Amino acid sequence: MTDQPQSASNPDWQDAVRELESEFGELSARMRQVMAARADRLQPGMLPGTYKVFTTIVKHGPITPSALAETLVADKGQVSRTVRELERSGLIERTADPADGRSARLTATPNGVERLAAARSADPHALQDRLADWDVSDIRTLTRLLRAASTRESPPRSA
Numbered sequence: 001m002t003d004q005p006q007s008a009s010n011p012d013w014q015d016a017v018r019e020l021e022s023e024f025g026e027l028s029a030r031m032r033q034v035m036a037a038r039a040d041r042l043q044p045g046m047l048p049g050t051y052k053v054f055t056t057i058v059k060h061g062p063i064t065p066s067a068l069a070e071t072l073v074a075d076k077g078q079v080s081r082t083v084r085e086l087e088r089s090g091l092i093e094r095t096a097d098p099a100d101g102r103s104a105r106l107t108a109t110p111n112g113v114e115r116l117a118a119a120r121s122a123d124p125h126a127l128q129d130r131l132a133d134w135d136v137s138d139i140r141t142l143t144r145l146l147r148a149a150s151t152r153e154s155p156p157r158s159a
Helices: 011-042 048-060 065-072 078-086 112-120 136-151
Strands: 092-097 100-108
Touching: 011 048, 011 078, 011 112, 011 136, 048 065, 048 078, 048 112, 065 078, 065 100, 078 092
Parallel strands: none
Antiparallel strands: 092 100
């Protein structure tokens, strides 16, 4: 018996996976463009990586710098420099971690959250616009399938 899944020897399966990889590449490039534009709207000159750090703090905050670096799978030194930049910009604030006095917790400021909302809403090519004609069940199916692919789980078969 081989270690390869049976489907990997199927030419149709291989073609489908190649086409999916190509579409992921296109989607990834488009998302980088969207992130760069949103970063610049949030704060002119902001790099997309800084935007990603900020949106991760918004989503997961309050969060410690170590947990932030782990979540982003990023170098702690680089994350630390980016956090300082976000603090200077008034987008986030650092407070003492009540659970560990040696650590800090990072939280988006109200101004940062407001500016993020404005940067996102100004995007004429937002995902909401692209999916405006999609049925809710199709959006949920795509979400479920993408989650299964990212977690390496097999999605349940459709009826």
